[in-house]
Amino acid sequence: MTDLHWMTVAAAARAIAARDLSPVELMAALLSRIERLDAKLNAFIRLDGEAAMAAARTAEAEAASGHLRGPLHGVPVGVKDIIDVAGLPTTGHSKILQDNMADADAVCVSKLRGAGAIVLGKLSTHEFAIGGPSFDLPWPPARNPWNTNHHPGGSSSGSGSGVAAGLFPMALGTDTGGSVRNPASCCGIVGLKPTYGLVSRRGVFPLSFTLDHVGPMTRTVADNALMLEALAGHDPADPGSAAVARARYSAEMERGVRGLRVGFVQHFHETDVPADPEVTAALGHVARTLQLEGAEIRDVHLPTLGEFAAVNRVILQSEAWAIHGPWLRDRPGDYGQLARRRLMAGAFFGAGDYVQAQRRRLEMIAAVENALRNVDVLLCASSMDPACRIDSPAEIERTYPRQARTPFNVTGHPALAMMAGISVGGLPLSVQFVGRNFAEATLFRVARAWERAAGTDKKHPAIL
Amino acid sequence: MDKATMELLARGAGLDKALAEFPEDVAAAATQAAGSTQKIKAPTDPRAEPWPPMRAGDGL
Numbered sequence: 001m002t003d004l005h006w007m008t009v010a011a012a013a014r015a016i017a018a019r020d021l022s023p024v025e026l027m028a029a030l031l032s033r034i035e036r037l038d039a040k041l042n043a044f045i046r047l048d049g050e051a052a053m054a055a056a057r058t059a060e061a062e063a064a065s066g067h068l069r070g071p072l073h074g075v076p077v078g079v080k081d082i083i084d085v086a087g088l089p090t091t092g093h094s095k096i097l098q099d100n101m102a103d104a105d106a107v108c109v110s111k112l113r114g115a116g117a118i119v120l121g122k123l124s125t126h127e128f129a130i131g132g133p134s135f136d137l138p139w140p141p142a143r144n145p146w147n148t149n150h151h152p153g154g155s156s157s158g159s160g161s162g163v164a165a166g167l168f169p170m171a172l173g174t175d176t177g178g179s180v181r182n183p184a185s186c187c188g189i190v191g192l193k194p195t196y197g198l199v200s201r202r203g204v205f206p207l208s209f210t211l212d213h214v215g216p217m218t219r220t221v222a223d224n225a226l227m228l229e230a231l232a233g234h235d236p237a238d239p240g241s242a243a244v245a246r247a248r249y250s251a252e253m254e255r256g257v258r259g260l261r262v263g264f265v266q267h268f269h270e271t272d273v274p275a276d277p278e279v280t281a282a283l284g285h286v287a288r289t290l291q292l293e294g295a296e297i298r299d300v301h302l303p304t305l306g307e308f309a310a311v312n313r314v315i316l317q318s319e320a321w322a323i324h325g326p327w328l329r330d331r332p333g334d335y336g337q338l339a340r341r342r343l344m345a346g347a348f349f350g351a352g353d354y355v356q357a358q359r360r361r362l363e364m365i366a367a368v369e370n371a372l373r374n375v376d377v378l379l380c381a382s383s384m385d386p387a388c389r390i391d392s393p394a395e396i397e398r399t400y401p402r403q404a405r406t407p408f409n410v411t412g413h414p415a416l417a418m419m420a421g422i423s424v425g426g427l428p429l430s431v432q433f434v435g436r437n438f439a440e441a442t443l444f445r446v447a448r449a450w451e452r453a454a455g456t457d458k459k460h461p462a463i464l
Numbered sequence: 465m466d467k468a469t470m471e472l473l474a475r476g477a478g479l480d481k482a483l484a485e486f487p488e489d490v491a492a493a494a495t496q497a498a499g500s501t502q503k504i505k506a507p508t509d510p511r512a513e514p515w516p517p518m519r520a521g522d523g524l
Contacts, residue, residue, distance in 0.1 A: 210516060310503035317497065325478070332482035332489075340482070341492045347477035348465075348497035356506045358514035363507060365515060 004029035005166035006460060009075050009223035012169060016063055016074040023063065023074030027056035027118070030076055034167050037463065040148050042140045043162035045081045046088060047121040052076065055118040072230055073116030078163070078171040080156050081122040082129050083214070084203040085109055092128045092205055095138050095334045096327055106203025107235050108172055108214045115230035120168050123158030129179055129207045130155060130320065131339025133390055144186060144387050145461040146427050151390040153186030153383070155179040159217045160187040165463055170227050171217045176207045177312050178405025180215035181417035181432065186387040188419040188428030188459060190224045190447065191217045195437045196412030197242030200235035208319040209240070211312065211409045220457040221418070221448040225250035228440060244438055252441045257449040258294030262287070263375035265300050268404040272305040275384040282420035282429040283381055289453050290379070290446070300371045300378060303364055305404055311364065312406035314349060314357035321346025361410050368411045377446050378434040380404050382417040386427035404432060414440050416447050419456040470494040
């Protein structure tokens with residue numbers, strides 16, 4: 001049998017349902033691994049081990065009596081600490097909210113529990129999902145399990161680090177400018193930013209109302225689809241929630257890519273933000289592999305990354321200022337420096353700047369929609385570099401903006417980042433696939449074809 | 465953005481405390497903001513609408 005800590009969500013759920021695996025045995029194995037490794041990774045802000053073990057015992061008893069709550073029965077999940085879990089603080093990794101106790105589960109947590117998942121605890125994030133990695137906060141930043149001297153990406157940093165390290169098989173992240181896909185890219189796992197409005201944001205501390213998304217983070221494409229099936233659905237109390245029917249996202253996953261048209265956005269990594277040569281080579285390899293598998297590869301042009309990033313920043317920082325302004329006025333010293341600088345930027349935009357960005361946004365949505373009329377999915381870079389050292393502020397500042405994720409927060413299209421290879425230095429390289437709105441099933445189909453061809457789901461960090 | 469304009473805008477936004485305690489951070493924030501707005505190509509068509517649109521009663 002696979003080591004329990006590398007078991008996929010799907011395999012664990014199947015084994016529990018067949019009574020070949022006890023949820024208690026799985027939980028004990030993971031808690032033991034967390035105890036051994038988390039002091040080096042800092043994935044957790046708060047481990048809720050006792051409650052998780054109690055829930056595992058309940059799940060075991062239920063499975064023994066033939067009662068399965070859902071497709072995730074007995075499978076542990078980690079939750080980014082800007083997402084409410086009843087009875088635990090939601091700190092946002094910040095002194096500002098250090099004692100902010102959540103009364104109720106966020107809708108996404110409630111849906112996962114309804115499907116049978118067990119919450120293990122709250123995970124590290126960049127402060128308020130924007131300021132990090134930082135060493136001036138109440139908790140240390142998460143580290144990359146492929147090399148703990150390097151950052152794991154962010155802002156869903158503990159989610160990426162913990163999934164990649166085998167501390168838990170799935171996690172919840174949030175993505176406003178790429179914060180699910182960045183750690184997925186840096187840690188070599190699968191991270192999905194679903195279509196805007198597909199997953200409820202109720203109970204998630206906001207960063208930017210029109211850009212925020214909740215997304216699943218897993219080690220395999222199949223697990224990501226399974227998690228999304230539990231998470232998706234209309235929430236009338238979330239003003240951004242879309243009234244669409246939930247789908248079976250894994251339905252087409254094994255169909256391969258024969259006959260699909262893949263639009264390769266090469267100018268993102270060739271001219272807009274020239275990528276590290278290893279990333280460029282990996283992206284070319286992904287495209288050639290999909291072509292060999294039967295896809296047609298076409299060249300696609302979109303607005304430049306520089307402009308997408310600017311539109312994202314103006315909208316994000318304006319909306320975030322509306323949220324954080326009162327604290328920034330009264331308690332600026334309770335923020336870490338990175339969050340303080342990024343959040344205060346919103347004070348310097350005028351109303352006209354915000355509206356112009358939102359007007360340009362509509363044109364950008366149209367550009368991506370036009371491209372997706374001629375192809376089924378887009379293929380492009382995610383990160384332009386492997387993760388740099390976490391102790392080098394200059395390298396963090398240089399490499400963090402070198403990415404192609406913000407375009408799809410601006411446009412709302414679903415986007416999935418995953419491993420494209422491993423660098424000479426032993427760190428994951430990444431690729432991103434982008435789909436039509438609410439066509440996550442096609443996205444999973446392409447991602448699975450690449451995963452199957454490259455075996456990315458079998459590659460784990462050599463950590464201990 | 466010159467220092468006087470930056471300080472004027474910061475005080476107008478109520479950031480007096482931040483300006484006193486973290487002047488370099490306030491300046492960095494102002495520089496970030498100016499850099500972003502300059503990179504956006506504002507639509508030339510006066511009829512270009514912003515996103516998201518107003519939708520009466522939708523889903524609430």
